[in-house]
């Protein structure tokens with residue numbers, strides 16, 4: 001095939017190197033997800049808190065773009081290494097198993113590719129929806145009484161549509177499931193392969209994945225339940 005033998009490959013293109021890159025990019029993405037959730041939970045504090053936070057992020061100008069480019073680089077690294085490792089695994093056992101035995105594998109670990117792809121598809125809707133404002137160009141004109149972009153009302157109006165809320169709940173459920181296994185294997189790839197890992201880190205990773213899901217899902221659920229409302233209290237400001 002003309003590819004480099006394992007011995008002569010640069011470290012980051014060996015299986016261990018790829019797993020390391022996957023873990024490091026995954027760690028950075030988890031960091032973003034935790035930060036984003038904390039920012040989003042301000043929806044429960046009201047319009048002023050959310051719009052002030054969004055305006056602050058925009059005011060960081062070039063720094064915001066540096067962070068965005070870093071995030072894009074991490075997403076690409078995560079995807080490229082995942083695909084490459086999957087191809088490597090497939091090539092290592094060209095004959096499919098006659099009967100698959102799932103001794104220790106959890107449901108989440110067996111469905112990492114599918115859950116990862118669905119999270120990607122979720123982002124394919126989420127970014128045009130709330131960041132690029134392509135799906136709802138009218139959101140551009142939402143301003144609060146201080147003239148800032150009214151991100152709070154935009155999110156409430158978005159989630160007042162039940163199918164959109166359902167889509168977000170579904171997407172973040174799969175993200176939570178992906179993370180229950182992802183966080184655990186991240187520690188494994190970074191070299192924490194001890195009994196303690198199994199005993200302590202696995203339950204902690206499962207708890208973290210489901211807590212993140214509940215945190216994200218609480219926002220559309222809060223809107224549908226009427227706990228988070230438009231400043232005017234009605235359906236349209």
Ligand code: HEM
Nearest residue numbers: 036040054068126130131151155168172175216217219220
């Ligand atoms: C209920 C769930 C969520 C809500 C309410 C939400 C809300 C938002 C909002 C309002 C923005 C635009 C911020 C602005 O332009 O000021 C945004 C951007 C973004 N969100 Fe979410 N989000 C949610 C879930 C997620 C999840 C689960 C992910 C990742 C898997 C994610 C990734 C992003 C990214 C990458 C951006 C672009 C950040 C940027 O512009 O620099 N979001 N989100």
